[in-house]
Amino acid sequence: MKKFKIIFSIIFLFFCIHLLSAKEIKLKIIETSDIHGNYFPYDFLNDTPGKGSLARIETYIQQQRDIYGKNLLLFDAGDFLQGQPTSYYYNFIDTVSPHLGARILNYMDYDAAVPGNHDIETGHSVYDRYFTQCKFPYLGANIINTSTGNPYLKPYHIFVREGVKIAVLGLLTPRIPYWLPKDLWSGLQFDDMQKSIRKWLPIIREKEKADIIIGLFHSGEKPKSGNVKFEENASFLIARDIPGFDIILLGHDHNALCRTITNKNGEKVLLLNPGSQGLNIARAEIIIEKKRNTLISKSISGALINTSNCGIDSAFMAQFSTAYDTIQKFSNSPVGTLTQTISTRDSYFGPSAFCDFINQLQLKISGADISFTAPLFFDTEIKAGKIFLRDMFKLYKYENRLHTMLLTGKEIKGYLEHSYSLWTNQMQSPEDDLLLFDNQYTGINKKLLYNSYNFDSAMGIKYTVDVTKPYGNKINIISMSDGSSFDLDKTYKVAINSYRANGDDGMLIKGAGIPKEKIKDRIVKTSDNDLRSDIMQYIHQKGTITPECKNEWKFIPEEWVAPAIERNRNDLFGNISITNKPSINVH
Numbered sequence: 001m002k003k004f005k006i007i008f009s010i011i012f013l014f015f016c017i018h019l020l021s022a023k024e025i026k027l028k029i030i031e032t033s034d035i036h037g038n039y040f041p042y043d044f045l046n047d048t049p050g051k052g053s054l055a056r057i058e059t060y061i062q063q064q065r066d067i068y069g070k071n072l073l074l075f076d077a078g079d080f081l082q083g084q085p086t087s088y089y090y091n092f093i094d095t096v097s098p099h100l101g102a103r104i105l106n107y108m109d110y111d112a113a114v115p116g117n118h119d120i121e122t123g124h125s126v127y128d129r130y131f132t133q134c135k136f137p138y139l140g141a142n143i144i145n146t147s148t149g150n151p152y153l154k155p156y157h158i159f160v161r162e163g164v165k166i167a168v169l170g171l172l173t174p175r176i177p178y179w180l181p182k183d184l185w186s187g188l189q190f191d192d193m194q195k196s197i198r199k200w201l202p203i204i205r206e207k208e209k210a211d212i213i214i215g216l217f218h219s220g221e222k223p224k225s226g227n228v229k230f231e232e233n234a235s236f237l238i239a240r241d242i243p244g245f246d247i248i249l250l251g252h253d254h255n256a257l258c259r260t261i262t263n264k265n266g267e268k269v270l271l272l273n274p275g276s277q278g279l280n281i282a283r284a285e286i287i288i289e290k291k292r293n294t295l296i297s298k299s300i301s302g303a304l305i306n307t308s309n310c311g312i313d314s315a316f317m318a319q320f321s322t323a324y325d326t327i328q329k330f331s332n333s334p335v336g337t338l339t340q341t342i343s344t345r346d347s348y349f350g351p352s353a354f355c356d357f358i359n360q361l362q363l364k365i366s367g368a369d370i371s372f373t374a375p376l377f378f379d380t381e382i383k384a385g386k387i388f389l390r391d392m393f394k395l396y397k398y399e400n401r402l403h404t405m406l407l408t409g410k411e412i413k414g415y416l417e418h419s420y421s422l423w424t425n426q427m428q429s430p431e432d433d434l435l436l437f438d439n440q441y442t443g444i445n446k447k448l449l450y451n452s453y454n455f456d457s458a459m460g461i462k463y464t465v466d467v468t469k470p471y472g473n474k475i476n477i478i479s480m481s482d483g484s485s486f487d488l489d490k491t492y493k494v495a496i497n498s499y500r501a502n503g504d505d506g507m508l509i510k511g512a513g514i515p516k517e518k519i520k521d522r523i524v525k526t527s528d529n530d531l532r533s534d535i536m537q538y539i540h541q542k543g544t545i546t547p548e549c550k551n552e553w554k555f556i557p558e559e560w561v562a563p564a565i566e567r568n569r570n571d572l573f574g575n576i577s578i579t580n581k582p583s584i585n586v587h
Helices: 002-020 054-071 085-093 100-107 124-133 193-206 235-241 314-319 321-331 353-366 389-395 409-421 504-511 516-522 531-542 558-573
Strands: 023-032 072-076 143-145 156-161 164-172 188-190 212-218 247-250 257-262 268-273 280-291 294-306 334-338 370-373 385-388 402-408 457-459 461-466 475-480 491-497 523-526 553-556
Touching (some): 023 054, 023 164, 023 212, 023 247, 054 280, 054 314, 100 124, 193 235, 212 235, 235 247, 268 280, 268 294, 314 321, 334 531, 353 402, 353 491, 370 409, 409 457, 409 461, 409 475, 409 504, 457 461, 553 558
Parallel strands (some): 023 072, 164 212, 212 247, 247 268, 461 553
Antiparallel strands (some): 143 188, 280 294, 370 457, 461 475
C-alpha cells in the first residue's frame, strides 16, 4: 500500500509540473487577396496558360495542413468576384447554380474573408447570394446596415486553437461611395476604418481576451493623404497609430508586402500583402507560450511564397472540371470581327484607336455630345480578326455602367486639365519627359506615377494639350469635332463611366469643380447593364467593326513632344513604334 502511495505521489507530482510548465503552440496564418477571378491556372482573357491561381495555392495549403492541421488558418482579403470570366459567368450569367467562387473557397476550407470594393461592385443580388453560400464568416466591421445601425456583416471572429484565442477583425476601404453607384450598395454605409477599430478593438481585448489580434483589411499600405477618415489605403496608418494588432493582413493595392513596423507604443506589427492574381501567398508563423491560461510569450514572423514553385493541385482541377469547361466555352463565344489590331500602348502618347473605339461606342450608346474614357488595362491589345467574349474583358476591364451627364464647357475643360495633370509632366525643355513618372523607379524600371485608368481623353471635341504649361493652362479646346464652335458657357451631354461619375480621382470634383453631393444632380441617364455588356451587344449587332483613330487632339509643342514620345515609349515598352501620329487641324 505504501509503495502504491509513493508511485501515485510521483505521478501526481509530474502531472503538477506539467500543468505549471509553459506549453508551446505553433500556428500558421495564410492570406490570399485580390485573386480577381484567377481560380484556375489559365488566363481566359488571353486564352493561354496562366500564372498564380487558387489551383496552385491549394497545393501549398495542403502541404502546410499536413504539418499544422487545425492550427492553420486561411484568410482572404477581398476582390475575389471580378477580373476573369470565371467570376463574371457566375455573377451575371448563371445565377441559379451555386457560385463557383463560394464552392472553391468552401472546398479549400477558408476560415474567414472580407469583401473588396470590386466585390461590392457586383451589386447586392450577387454578393448577398455569394455571402450566404460561403460556409465561413465574411467580416466587415465598418460596413453598416443603415436600417439597423449595426454591421451588415460580422465585425470579427474568434478562433481557438489549443487554448490560444485568435481574433480577426475585418474592414473594407470606406471609399465605396466615391467609386460605385448607390444602387450597388443601397442600405449600406461605409465608416472610416479608424472609427470602427476604436469601437471594436476594446471589445476584442476586454470581452474576448484574445491572445493574438489580426486585422484583415481590404485597404492598401501607403496612404494617399494623412487623414485616415475615408483614406483608401489606411493599413500603415492604423498599424502605426492604433496599438493592439499583432498582424495586419491587407490587400487592395496589389503591392506584395512583408515588413514589420513599430507602432506608437513601441510594439511590433507585421504587415503582409500577397499582391494580386494568386502570384504570391502571404504567411505568418506564430509561436505562443502559455502557462495554464496565461500568455508567457509570442513570436511572429512573416514571408511571401511565390506560387510559381507550387504545382497545380490535380484534385482541385478534377473537382471543378465541369465549371472549367463551362467557362472555357463561354470565353470562346464569338462576338464579332475586328478589321485591325488595337492596343492601349499608343494611348499614352496621343489619341489611339483603342480609346477612340470605346469613346465612339459610348457616344453611339448614349447619344451624348462628348465622351471620356481611359486605357483601363495598362498594356493590352486585341488582335485583328474574329473576336471572342474573352476579348471584351480586355477591351473594358470593369463592370462600370455608362452615365450621361450635363457639364458646361468650362467644366469639361477643367475635367481635362485634371486628367492630363495626372498623366503628363510640365516640360521645361525638349530633354524632359512627356509622361509623369514615379521618381522611385529609374532606368529600365520606370513606372508611371498614376495608374493608366486615370488618363481620360475626350472625343467629340478638337483640342490641344500644351505640356509646357501648368495645370489650368494646358488644355485649349478648339471646336466640336464637326467644326462647330465650342462654348465654355454652354451645357453639353457627356458620356462617362460610373466610376468617374461618382467623383473619384478628382476629375469632376477637383477638375470640373462640382461638389461631390451635387454630382448626382447632373446625371440624366444611366445604362441598365454594365458597359462591357452594352459594348458587346453593339459589336454583336454590327458583326464587323473597323476601329478608327479620329485624331481629335494632340500634344504640343510638337518639336518638343516628338523626341520625348520616342524616349518615353522606350521607357515603358521598349523600342516599339507608334502606329498613330496625331495631326489635327488647329485653325
